[in-house]
Amino acid sequence: MECVFGLVGKGFALVVADASAVHSILLHKSNEDKIMILDSHKLMGASGEAGDRAQFTEYIQKNVALYQFRNGIPLTTAAAANFTRGELATALRKSPYFVNIILAGYDKETGPSLYYIDYIASMHKVDKAAFGYGSYFSLAMMDRHYHSNMTLEEAIDLVDKCIIEIRSRLVVAPPNFIIKIVDQDGAREYGWRKSINDDHISAA
């Protein structure tokens, strides 16, 4: 039921994730942030086993930070993606992580990029990607409307189209979504799309 998707625009990349924390039939909260900010210019949207998701993304985040301290310069997006894939691959034949990842980053030399990394450690560099049941709808929507070098307005419009499609067609559609963006000014939250408001409950 988790929906994570992302796309690359002109000088930026977006990652969108649903905000539901679900256990069986119970919805714990609907303002869960599933897009981790790895460093100043990288985003990692993750879906899958809740414990693995938090544990694995935090582990990657701390290793990305360690690299920067050791070497004085940050990892490129490609390097971070390959490192992540490597960790998933190593764990695969021992005790696999059930986490699907969409990694978006901005490098000064190469611009924005997006990586699709699934839980069995396959990795693809792509312009648009999606995970979960929502992918049936968001990927179809993006295939129809996406073109390279979209402006931010066009891209957000496409994201909203995907969210509307998920909400109207997925039987247990997540009520809320979070959108994060990464561009030359860094990685940051762009906004929320909420149909249930539980803001008075503080987000972890």
Next chain:
Amino acid sequence: MARYDRAITVFSPDGHLFQVEYALEAVRKGNAAVGVRGTDTIVLGVEKKSTAKLQDSRSVRKIVNLDNHIALACAGLKADARVLINRARIECQSHRLTVEDPVTVEYITRYIAGLQQKYTQSGGVRPFGLSTLIVGFDPYTGIPSLYQTDPSGTFSAWKANATGRNSNSMREFLEKNYKETSGKETVKLAIRALLEVVESGGKNIEVAVMTKDHGLRQLDEAEIDAVVAEIEAEKAAAEAAKKGPPKET
């Protein structure tokens, strides 16, 4: 005494651990390093022994970041320092991962000192030949701290300290001249202490300033030269003031 300085696990009859003392000798031969704690600024300064003409000086950084809010300078065996710094950096991230909190300066100092002590009580290894000056701001209270560790594994907090070559002269100078400072004054005090034992000039010292908001910032040669010039001008003015009045009798 010769029989008691081989394996470091052995005490000498009069209670010395010779390997540890020899490690302290190695520290005394290392470059001078000074640390000064101000109210809102902490300064680390290290003597730069003459760099070879063909060497890229940017690859020889003596003051390093352990985390966003912690920095370290050391005196002694640089190769040992690399190992210790690497372990400390891993520990900083590991701490953040397990308890979701950045380390305090005291925690990481205790960790480094603990590591140094372990190597004084193991078979077949020698102690790390370096003393470190560790500075940082507490991540929540914002209080600045300066700690020193040595090869024996002891550590303590200081308002200002020096280690390495001629550390005694620098420490004496600091004891005489220390007062609560902030901002640029802290930088000046640290550089003045270093200049007691180092040939003056931006080429011979490396200085880094840590503030709560901006983390660690290495001063470039021009900035150091500017402060050195100020210090020399102040010294000259003080000398002139001393010599001046007696002539007017």
